[in-house]
Amino acid sequence: MAGQIAARIRSEREQRRWTLAQVADASGVSRAMINRIERAESSPTAVVLGRLAAAFQVSVSALLTPAEATGVHRMADAMEWHDPGTGYRRRQITGPQFPADIAEVHLPPGASVPYPAASLAFQREAVWVLDGRLTFHEGDAVHELNPGDSIEVEGPVACVFANTSDAECRYAIILARVDRP
Structure with missing residues (x-):
């Protein structure tokens, strides 16, 4: 998966004709870290992926999914990304x-797992808790979500997904692209 992420990030940068320094400035991620990620020498954390996605104005999922992926998606074939820093697992x-x-x-x-407001600058987000309990920080507001609960996030606001319980939390993230002025 590191090779796929590396290729996708490099592709996004090259499509924009950006230098590593320009990506670093736009994302707040160091040039050295971006270089290591692009060479598949380092696996990015969810926070770093969120910052890179925001800089490129794409979703985190877009950086994790092959561009040609369409049609039927089999569970057995699904790639699961693991955040090396938190143990967070994400399946597209x-x-x-x-x-x-x-x-x-x-x-x-x-x-x-925190995400900067910039990661929602071009999309709306809904979070739906499937199992466990999620403490969701939406700016200064804190929401305790249980199985079946959902929340819609309207605008660009910093968010934190936190599991303060002693059991795993499983949830779905649904994102829709929007054009903002």
Whole structure:
């Protein structure tokens, strides 16, 4: 998976004709780290992927999914990405050509994953808790979500997904691209 992420990030950068320094400036991720990721020498954390996705104005899932992925997606064939820092696991449900971006996430007990407001600058997000309990920080607001609960996030706001329980939390993220002024 590291090779696929490396190729996708390099491709996004090259499509824009950006230098490593330009990506670093836009994302807040160091040039050295971007270089290591592009060479598949380092696996990015969820936070780093969120910053890179925001800089490229694509979803995190777009960086994790092959560009040609369409049609039937078999569970047995699904690639699952693991955040080396938190143990967070993410499996893409839809392909990049589908109008909504849907991913399944497993968040271990005690783990917390922040995303910057910039990651929602061009998309709306809904979070649907499937199992466990999720503490969702939406800016300054904190929401305790249980199985079956969902939340829609309207605008660009910093978010934190936190599992403060002693059991894994499984939830779905649904993203839709929007044009903002």
